[in-house]
Amino acid sequence: MKQSRSLNVILGIYVVLVFAFVFAPIIFSMIFSFNSQRFPTIPLGEFSTEWYQKVLADPDIWKAARNSLIVSFSTALIATFLGFCTAYSDFRYNFRFKGPYLALILLPPTIPLIIMALAMLAWLSKIGMSGQLYSIVIAHSVLTAPFAMAVIRLRLNQMDPDLESAAWNLGGSEWQTMRHVIVPFCKPAIFSSLFLTAAVSFDEFAVSWFVSGLNSTLPVVVLEIVQGNIDPQVNAIGTFVFLISMTLVVLAQVFFASRQMKSIKT
């Protein structure tokens, strides 16, 4: 008993250290975003919302924030739709070259981002579609669809394959079955996928920077500010971006977890 208690304490400390290591930079960034001094040094200066005011007053940042929201929202919809379709085709059909087909679909996240970004820029400018807001949406959809597919595929694999046949057997056409059985069954995974892909897109920098042209998203604006000089504004923006993506990821997890709970119950 005693031994296991001391072991628990050690494990507890270990977990705290891991979290501290992961989150320390972000927490420091948050703290400095409220610091009156221009340079991030300790001791801290006074508490100040100066940098937030500056950010809020900057129309470029407002525009970037708007761009980011539009891009991540559109990306989430497109990537989740694509992910759902591929996951369903995997669930429903057996065909030649299914293995390579699935491997190809899951490939984009394994390509180094910078290569992906360059390739996207080269391709999109070739077909005259670069430098637009939708260019980022296209690139991000390619990047995040595999995540959507993975999440939804996991859910479909939990489905009793007889469920679909049962719906046909009770008079449901293929489309009615899709609407009344497959989609409702996948609903938690669909929401989870929407939030997850939105979060990935909202944070993504490299690809956005290459293909966005003048339509910068927030991460791109942050880099542009940091390139020029040291400006605590980035801490304020960083805090904002962090909170938004964390919320999205947490929401995705909530849907994911509630689904797991339910599947344990049934």
Add this chain to the structure above:
Amino acid sequence: MSKPLVVFDKIQKHFGTFVAVKELDFEIREGEFLAIMGPSGCGKTTTLRMLAGLEAPTQGDIRLNDRVMNDVAPHERDTPLVWQSLALFPFLTARENVEFGLKMRGVDKAERKERALKWLDKMGILEFADRDISTLSGGQKQRVALARSLVMEPQILLLDEPLSALDAHLVIRMQAVLTDLQRELGITFVYVTHSQSEAFAMADRVIIMGKGEIAQIGSPKDIYREPANQFVAEFVGRNNILSGKVALLTNDTAHIATPSGDFTVPTNEVRLIEGHNASFVISADLVHISLSDPNDGNKAQCKLISEEFVGSMVTLFLEDAQGQEFKVQMQERELSKFDLKSGAEVWLSWDTASAHVLNES
């Protein structure tokens, strides 16, 4: 009797090079309770799925009410199926599950609800109408699945081993529920199972399938007393199967010489030829037991190997000097008169009329 509702006309089903159904030629009569029984992999579920349109026959026609069904999509047929896995929709309540088929058919909301509640009531689970499927017990789920199919008011109901997941005592109860329902509604039930007790307890007619073919069609009694061939005799079990050569043929009996002795059997309609191989069966419950030599008739001296109790019935497993196995089924209170110990020597005997000659296949 009654006209055929469904006709399987020379049906074959291949999956790639695998032949699931070699050739099926049979009719399903209107209003009957038909069981299709066989060991796993015999093609019985494939047969049922073809009737529901979930598999297309490779060759042959399936006709329902004289209409060729081969190219009719599953959702355009009226052949609801009760699934082995139940296949209830987990995201819907019990009532919504029952309403599902009506909703697909465009029945309006008020009527849907009324009909669903009527069937839930009929199945005795009205109080669970608004419960999630996951909160129901196995027996309750089973009733929801039945209500979901029956609410469609079909001419024919297909059941694919629906009781295989239930506890033994629930199986007996659901068997009664099913036979009562079938009598009351007068609709045709096609019931696929590997369980002899389920098939024999409920069905008017039984089809025994083996290796993608029909081995025998008949009433449960026909199949039990007069198995058509060795496959059926072995599958039905509780049979004594003896093989030998035809020694002497008379008008309506034959003497068959087996290693365990010569026995007299009625020839029935089976064509026997002197000197050729022949097998016959005697149901285990038609064999008598005695401690002394019964002198004449069909008899065999055996040693008791073991016994098996099922309620008040006992099955004795015996063996003669040649290693031929015998089974005898009798009431426990009858057996207790003999006071037998393992290894005891006893005589078995049976009436000639009890034996049944098998078709050589």
